[in-house]
Amino acid sequence: MKAAVYHGMRGISLDEVPDPVIAASTDAIVDIEYAAVCGSDLWTYRGQGAKAPTRIGHEFVGTVREVGSAVRSVKPGDWVIVPFRFSDGVCRFCRRGWETACLNGGFWGRESVDAGQGQAATVPYADGTLVKALPDGSRPDEKSIPSLLTLADVFTTGYHAAVQAGVGPGDVVTVVGDGAVGLCAIMACRLLGATRVINAGSTHEDRNRMAREFGADVVVSSRGADAVGEIRGLTGGSGPDRVLECVGSPQSFSTVLAMCAKGGTVSYVGIPHGVTVEMGPLFSRDVTITGGMSPAHHYLASLVPDVLDGTIEPGRVFTATYPLEEISRAYADMDARRVIKPLIRVA
Ligand SMILES: [Zn+2]
Known part of the structure; x- marks a missing residue:
């Protein structure tokens, strides 16, 4: 065969x-x-x-x-x-x-x-x-x-990110990633009742259009510090309470950890490649990290x-x-x- x-x-x-x-x-x-x-x-x-x-x-x-x-x-x-x-x-x-x-x-x-x-x-x-x-x-x-x-x-992986983050009715969630897992995570947030989904997406308009079709209300095409600032601005200045990481790169991790609100949750399902996390700042901001393999x-x-x-x-x-x-x-x-x-x- x-x-x-x-x-x-x-x-x-x-x-x-x-x-x-x-x-x-x-x-x-x-x-x-x-x-x-x-x-x-x-x-x-x-x-x-x-x-x-x-x-x-x-x-x-x-x-x-x-x-x-x-x-x-x-x-x-x-x-x-x-x-x-x-x-x-x-x-x-x-x-x-x-x-x-x-x-x-x-x-x-x-x-x-x-x-x-x-x-x-x-x-x-x-x-x-x-x-x-x-x-x-x-x-x-x-x-x-x-x-x-x-x-x-792919869908159950995006879904796992949302479940582990505790996404439920009324939540505002930020999904970082412009690939298939990110799209599925957006759809999973909608399925679980999130009222607003922000996607830190792509510089490619066709991918961002897909993100909106999958349920994103807003798609931010900036990266890194610009994305952190833009998404903080969309969430009352304090940052999102629930952030789903669907990439796995060092840049993506540093972005999600920087944008997450105090007391918030970062749920990662992108397989980490070369990622190290400094725990001190997360301790002082009471940020929970969860996620993993679905x-x-x-x-x-x-x-x-x-x-x-x-x-x-x-x-x-x-x-x-x-x-x-x-x-x-x-x-x-x-x-x-x-x-x-x-x-x-x-x-
Ligand atoms: Zn078994």
């Missing part, structure tokens, strides 16, 4: 790889229908992260082909969403809803585990990992599938119905669709910021 393989900086190709097999009784094999390219794949693509060669991709949906003898929750033919980490569903962390900390869990594409940008994958701990979109396992309507795919990672599996049960009934349509983050054969072009276009997020049609 074919799958995307990372071969070193800016090298992605569609290679012949071994067919998936049921190695453990808790495994399932999923035939992948759609996959996505994540901002974190882009860090890898740019040479920061994974060792080469390695299979890549961790956002995917598809149909169960085969299950091991111990699998109970899914059967061949079921249409499933695959969260960006696998998890056993039974350890003390999974039972608390922190599947990202699962004692037996892990990332796709690491060691001998398959990855998501390919024709199929073996899924470990199928009962703890896979989520059917519909209770009977049937395939949802075509229109909702891109949005359901975003629940594997337990996507935990959020799926409540968010799938919101997609299916049309309450949210986060699949609009996909601004271009590529066949699997053009996976290399999808990465190049995302790297050059020609697309916000590529959708990969596999089958």
